[in-house]
Amino acid sequence: MAARVCLGRGQHAVAGLGTVTRASHSAAPRAQYDAVIIGGGHNGLIASAYLQKGGLKTVVLERRHVLGGAAVTEEIFPGFHFSRASYLLSLLRPHIAEELELKKYGLRVFKRDPHAFTPMLEEGVGGRPPRSLLLGADITKNQEEIGKFSKKDAQMYLGFLAHLEKLACAIHPLLDAPPVDVPRIMEGSLRTRLSALNTLRPLIRSGLKLGKNIPDFYELVTAPIMKVLNRWFESEPLRATLATDSVIGAMTSPTTPGSGYVLLHHVMGELEKEAGAWGYVEGGMGGVSKAIAQSACALGADIFTEKSVEQVLVGSDGRAQGVVLQDGSEIRSRVVLSNATAHVTFKHLTPQESLPPDFLKAVDQIDYTSPVTKINVAVDRLPNFLAAPNVSEGVPGPHHQCSIHLNCESVDVLEQAYHDCLQGRPSTRPMLEMTIPSVLDSSLAPPGCHVVSFFTQFTPYSLGGNAWSAEDKQRYAQNVFDWVEQYAPGFKSSIVGTDILTPHDLEQVFGLTGGNIFHGAMSLDQLYLARPLPSAADYRSPIRGLYLCGSGCHPGGGVMGSAGWNSALTVLADMKRG
Structure with missing residues (x-):
């Protein structure tokens, strides 16, 4: 059953989004809009806000029950609220956050400091804990930490950061x-x-x-x-x-x-x-989507969940004329913007006879390879790392708020993990980025409990040409937990629930072709003038009136918003020119 996100005369709470209100009396999409946006990811929501600001009556249609695309919060286990896919915020363009007044609409971010923790898997010397590397905003402390491994590197680090920032x-x-x-x-x-x-x-x-x-x-x-x-x-x-x-x-x-x-x-x-700097969004990453949606609604956009688009309508003149929904109903519009990947947009949603064969062939060549399996874990106590033992039970240390890098103390380990995947098998010693956002945001888990996110690499899309079975997924997760156990004994016994998302699962749940979190590899052949293709790098498609606005466009992935912003401005400029 479809759910309207923006309601007047009463409110409707959408799972993972919260309550969004707007002065409108309609509980279903209109038959006619100026612009239809396929997909309620953050870029689509941002595009809707700017199109509304530009005077176009806009509707956003999201197939899932929750808005945000990969930037969502979901209660997978009772009382445990996860940033199920995307899990950190930093790239969101400041001018977008300011112009859409996202703080006014509830966006709050917990900045992490320190931000990176790399424990060593080694025997401590003289009864001391194993070494670790803790990095944050304090340059003096960073130099002390790096100095444990190299005095020379400690002196070079500040110059490197300045160079990179420039x-x-x-x-x-x-x-x-x-x-x-x-x-x-x-x-x-x-x-x-x-x-x-x-x-x-x-x-x-x-x-x-x-x-x-x-x-x-x-x-x-x-x-x-x-x-x-x-x-x-x-x-x-x-x-x-x-x-x-x-x-x-x-x-x-x-x-x-x-x-x-x-x-x-x-x-x-x-x-x-x-x-x-990077941080955790209050209430999970769905908080970003919620704030953008509220801003768009206040500007006049209509936003609906559980409205799956089946096809883009293309007229006899070769122009996009709207969309057909899964239930067979049609919504007409002057323009259509797709927040989906280029593959989904052009291979599944667009009539194939409307696109040039060479263009379709090029779409088939876009690289969507993903090495990522995301594992969300509910635990009943705080992990206790050998390299930084808990001072008091249940009391977080500075390192608990960080991106915790496990199996990352050696480049050779990273290389071997990559080469395992090239052979078509999950890494035997996977690269793990572990985060515990509930350390800074206690609303995400019951008292004393925590939500833990594992962004793991490297895992193939399929195993020997076959889909991952439930047993394969459990076997891989157990290997991940076995490695965590070596750094933080007792972790496995603290687990009360797991949610395992392989590349195939990320594709099925979130519409990420190949499971690629960036909507396409961020390789040099798929950036700027070639993203997603040289013939579609300007957000326009071969079909007049059909545009892309997702992360598969320039400037790429991450919760940045630039693709939605740029696409909306392109649409407005085209309509002004006629």
């Missing part, structure tokens, strides 16, 4: 604008060409910001990240900890060319004006 900040103009409009620059009237030249401005601003650092930027985004890290550092735990951000969510290794860009993508955000 490169990341230079990309910001590119995030907030569509890619260069090459077709309009090269074709059309002189007036059209001159107008299209304006799309070069963000690229020029980025170039000017980089200045003499352009060669460094080029190297970082094209080279294996280890080539860069080896030049800066000598200690293995530090290099491996930094290298994890170059492979997180990507089917790549620290020695693969181009892995440096993934690292840059993960440090280009900010939180409370602190560059590179």
Whole structure:
């Protein structure tokens, strides 16, 4: 049964979203809108808000019972509320949060400090605990921590962070604008060409910001990240900890060319004006989606859950004219925006005869390979790490709020985990990023209990050509928990519930083709002018009036919002031109 998110005259609470209200009397979609958005992920919601601000009556149609796409909160076990897929916030563009007044609509983020904890799997010396690496905002403390492994690296670390921040900040103009409009620059009237030249401005601003650092930027985004890290550092735990951000969510290794860009993508955000900081959203990641939806509703958007789109309507003139829902009903519109992946949009939702064969062939070549299995765990007590023993039972230490990197103290371990997956099997010693958001947000779990998230790599989409069985999933999860047990004895006995999402599960539940959290690999051949394809990099499709607005577009994945913002502005510009 469909659920309307934006209601007047009463309120309707949607699971994982909360209550959203708006002054409207309709409990079902209209037959006609200016814009229809397929999918209620954060980009689709952001696009709806900006289209409404631009004067277009807009509706968002979400097939699931909960809004947010991968940015959702779900109560999987009674009393335990999980950020079931996406689990941290940093990349959300500040101007979007400000313009949509997301704090006014309830967005609150718990900033983590410290933010990274890498315990060693080793015997302590002289009765002391095993060593660990704890990194945060305090540079002096960071240098003390790194100094346990290398005094030289401790001195180099501040320079490395400044270098990385300089490169990341230079990309910001590119995030907030569509890619260069090459077709309009090269074709059309002189007036059209001159107008299209304006799309070069963000690229020029980025170039000017980089200045003499352009060669460094080029190297970082094209080279294996280890080539860069080896030049800066000598200690293995530090290099491996930094290298994890170059492979997180990507089917790549620290020695693969181009892995440096993934690292840059993960440090280009900010939180409370602190560059590179990450945090937990109050109430889970659904809190982001809730705030965006409330803002969009206040602007006049209609938003519905449990409304599955079956097909995009294409008229005899080759223009998108609306959508057909799974129940057979039609909603007509002037434009359609798809928050789904390019594969889902063009291979499943669009009439194949309406698209050029060469374009469909290109869509088939988009890389959606994912190495990720997400495991959400409910526990009845706080983990106790050998490298940082709990001072008092149930009282969190600074390290509990961090991204806890397990099996990440050596680059060789990361490499072996990657190569296991290349052979078509889950890593025997998987890379684990463990987070415990309930340490900072007690509303997520019952008293004394916690929600634990494991972002694990590397796991293949299928095993020997076959789908993962329930036994395969349990076997892999048990291996993960066995490794956690070595770092934090007693963890396995604290588990009261598990939710295991392999790449195939991520695809089925969240519509992430191949299970890829970025809506497509963030490799150099699928960025900027080639994301998701060179012929669709400007958010437009071969069908007039049909646009993409999801993370498969420039500038890519993460809860950033830029794709939704850029797509909406493209639509408004096109409609203004007629």
